[in-house]
Amino acid sequence: xxxxxxxxxxxxxxxxxxxxxxxxxxxxxxxxxxxxxxxxxxxxxxxxxxxxxxxxxxxxxxxxxxxxxxxxxxxxxxxxxxxxxxxxxxxxxxxxxxxxxxxxxxxxxxxxxxxxxxxxxxxxxxxxxxxxxxxxxxxxxxxxxxxxxxxxxxxxxxxxxxxxxxxxxxxxxxxxxxxxxxxxxxxxxxxxxxxxxxxxxxxxxxxxxxxxxxxxxxxxxxxxxxxxxxxxxxxxxxxxxxxxxxxxxxxxxxxxxxxxxxxxxxxxxxxxxxxxxxxxxxxxxxxxxxxxxxxxxxxxxxxxxxxxxxxxxxxxxxxxxxxxxxxxxxxxxxxxxxxxxxxxxxxxxxxxxxxxxxxxxxxxxxxxxxxxxxxxxxxxxxxxxxxxxxxxxxxxxxxxxxxxxxxxxxxxxxxxxxxxxxxxxxxxxxxxxxxxxxxxxxxxxxxxxxxxxxxxxxxxxxxxx
Numbered sequence: 001x002x003x004x005x006x007x008x009x010x011x012x013x014x015x016x017x018x019x020x021x022x023x024x025x026x027x028x029x030x031x032x033x034x035x036x037x038x039x040x041x042x043x044x045x046x047x048x049x050x051x052x053x054x055x056x057x058x059x060x061x062x063x064x065x066x067x068x069x070x071x072x073x074x075x076x077x078x079x080x081x082x083x084x085x086x087x088x089x090x091x092x093x094x095x096x097x098x099x100x101x102x103x104x105x106x107x108x109x110x111x112x113x114x115x116x117x118x119x120x121x122x123x124x125x126x127x128x129x130x131x132x133x134x135x136x137x138x139x140x141x142x143x144x145x146x147x148x149x150x151x152x153x154x155x156x157x158x159x160x161x162x163x164x165x166x167x168x169x170x171x172x173x174x175x176x177x178x179x180x181x182x183x184x185x186x187x188x189x190x191x192x193x194x195x196x197x198x199x200x201x202x203x204x205x206x207x208x209x210x211x212x213x214x215x216x217x218x219x220x221x222x223x224x225x226x227x228x229x230x231x232x233x234x235x236x237x238x239x240x241x242x243x244x245x246x247x248x249x250x251x252x253x254x255x256x257x258x259x260x261x262x263x264x265x266x267x268x269x270x271x272x273x274x275x276x277x278x279x280x281x282x283x284x285x286x287x288x289x290x291x292x293x294x295x296x297x298x299x300x301x302x303x304x305x306x307x308x309x310x311x312x313x314x315x316x317x318x319x320x321x322x323x324x325x326x327x328x329x330x331x332x333x334x335x336x337x338x339x340x341x342x343x344x345x346x347x348x349x350x351x352x353x354x355x356x357x358x359x360x361x362x363x364x365x366x367x368x369x370x371x372x373x374x375x376x377x378x379x380x381x382x383x384x385x386x387x388x389x390x391x392x393x394x395x396x397x398x399x400x401x402x403x404x405x406x407x408x409x410x411x412x413x414x415x416x417x418x419x420x421x422x423x424x425x426x427x428x429x430x431x432x433x434x435x436x437x438x439x440x441x442x443x444x445x446x447x448x449x450x451x452x453x454x455x456x457x458x459x460x461x462x463x464x465x
Contacts, residue, residue, distance in 0.1 A: 023083045023322050029329060030084050031070050033116040033123075035063050037195060038088070040215045042103055044208050050106070055099045062096040063088070084116070085109050106207050108199040110229040110317040115195040117325065119216070121238050124332040125187045128242070130464055131339035132180050136173050136457055138343050140450055142351070143169040147446045150428050151266070151356035152365055159363025162428045165356065167441040170449045175248040177453065179241065180460060186237040193218040194228035200316035201225055230316040232306065235328050239303040242331045243296070249338055250296035253289040256349075260286045265355040270348035273341070288345050295334050302327035357428070364393050364403040366426040369434065370411075373425040378417050388415050404428070 039060060046056040066088055069075035081087035086109075093100035143166035153163035193213035196203065202225045209221035222228040259266035269286055277283035309323045367389050374385035392414045396403045408423040424430060436442040439449070 021082060021319075022079050023325070024077050024079060024081050024087055026326050026329065027084045027113075028077050028087070030116040030120055030325075031088065032067070033119040034084050034088050034112070035067050036119065036216065037112065037115045038063055038103060040212050041107055041195060043215060044212045045102070045105060047208060047211065048206050050205065051102060055102065058096050058099045059092070059103055062092045062100060065095060066091050083109070083113070085112050106198070106203045106205040107195065108197075108229070110199050111194050111197040111225075114197070114229050115193065115216075117328075118190065118194065118234050121234050121328065122187060122191060124328075124336075125183050125238060125241075126464060128245070128332070128335050128339070129180050129183050129187075129460070131336060131343070132176050132183075132245070133457060133460055133464070135339055135343045135346075136176050136180075136453065138346050139169050139173050139176075140453055140457075142166075142346065142349075143173075143446075143450055146351065146353065147443045147450075148429070149351070149353040149356060150360050150432060151353075152360045152363060153441070159359075159365055161368055161435075161441075162360045162365045162431050163441040164432055164443065164446055165351065165353065166446045166450065170446065170453065172248075172252050173453055175251070176245070177456065179245040179248060182241045182244065183238075184460070184463065186234070186241060188219070190234035190237065191217075191219045192222045193220070194222045196221060197225035197228035200229055226316045230313070230318075230321075232310055232321060232324050235324050236303070236306055236310070239299070239306055239328060239331055242335045243299045243303045245335060246296040246299040246338065249342060250293045252342070253292040256289040257286050257293070260289070264359070266352055266359075268350040268352065269345060270350070273345040273348060288341060292338055292342060295338055298334060299331050302331045360428055361402055361404065364396065366404055366428065366431045367393055369425050369431045370403065370422070372434070373422055374418065377419055377421065377425075380417060388418075 042051060042056055042059045045051045046053065051059070066075065075091070077087055081090055089100070089104060092103065146165035146169070149165040150162050151165050151168065152159045153161045153168070193209065193216055195212050195216070196207050196209040213219070213221045256267065256269075258264055260269055269284070269288065271284075273288045274284045275287040277285065305327045306324055309320050313320055370392065371382065371385040371389040374380040374388060375382050378385075380388070392406070392411065393403055395410075395414060396406055399406075404426045408420065411422050412418045412420075425434075433442045433444070436445055439445065
């Protein structure tokens with residue numbers, strides 16, 4: 001069958017070129033966006049008098065029939081159609097004849113694919129944000145139950161200061177909050193319609209790009225036709241945002257892997273989200289967390305791939321940009337699945353708070369509290385207090401006990417300026433609640449942070465309705 005653009009060609013393209021050139025095996029994913037865009041475009045053509053009412057209805061009915069066939073799985077995608085745009089237009093012409101040939105008036109495949117792909121990216125942006133909202137909701141539900149569950153806070157993966165579990169989970173939430181904010185920002189930045197830009201220079205018809213943009217849910221049309229068909233910033237932004245989000249997921253996953261080990265014993269994955277060993281019957285592996293950690297690299301690769309494609313392209317459209325879609329499709333699918341499985345596995349996760357508390361009693365976690373006591377109650381300069389505390393920690397180490405296990409008499413014996421009451425300052429709960437500064441780990445501050453996130457989340461959910 002002759003291609004729709006074959007008028008100036010005297011030979012058919014080779015089968016090898018057809019296979020190399022075609023994007024239909026993967027861009028058929030954009031069929032819904034293509035039909036939505038074609039309906040909006042034909043409505044505008046009718047508005048400016050290039051289609052009559054009967055022709056408009058004929059086109060819409062034909063497009064609806066094609067949509068139904070694709071949904072039913074009876075539509076035949078052929079390699080010779082090259083892409084989803086030609087596939088649908090060709091099918092429409094076959095169904096309704098010459099009226100179908102009028103649909104492509106005042107548009108090019110260049111602005112058509114820019115529209116379809118942008119619609120897909122914006123829809124995916126919203127879907128990812130919805131999944132992130134659900135993830136944060138789950139984390140906050142867990143956190144609200146653990147504002148007094150003490151665990152070791154760590155730096156350099158070494159015991160540092162006691163915190164509560166909710167405080168740690170809120171730190172995860174803050175990462176995902178920024179992911180939502182990035183996605184929300186880029187959604188607004190790219191919510192502009194390229195349709196009507198033509199091949200690169202606009203079209204010689206009195207089109208109404210504003211009405212088309214409004215019908216498609218955009219803020220407005222894009223400003224410059226050449227930029228509209230050649231930029232892929234909207235796709236790159238999404239790939240970057242997914243890469244950042246997957247990095248955050250990977251860090252959470254790494255902590256879950258550590259926490260589920262015998263050495264930590266902080267959490268247990270449910271059987272529904274664990275796997276076993278083919279040779280070691282006792283094993284229960286955190287494969288969900290490990291796969292989540294591993295898939296971050298995949299999303300980084302997709303971002304770099306498209307950056308490399310775009311870096312040397314002259315304006316305007318170039319066929320190289322056909323390579324933009326598979327990486328985005330893959331990252332979107334990876335992101336949505338990763339968010340879903342992380343959320344569901346967290347809901348089934350068992351937190352062993354007794355083990356966390358036991359571990360918080362190891363590593364001299366209240367050493368900073370001792371130094372602060374020396375400053376606040378004994379009027380010792382902090383740098384000197386730091387030195388004294390270090391000596392007392394060394395004494396506890398030699399004795400084979402934790403700092404918090406030393407008696408008041410032993411503590412006072414290390415420096416005559418240490419006052420009675422020092423022992424109480426070294427309690428884990430006292431240490432946690434002493435950090436009542438804005439953003440701190442005290443129970444009060446943690447509850448405030450949960451409430452703040454819940455309020456913010458409610459506003460985000462309103463935006464996504």
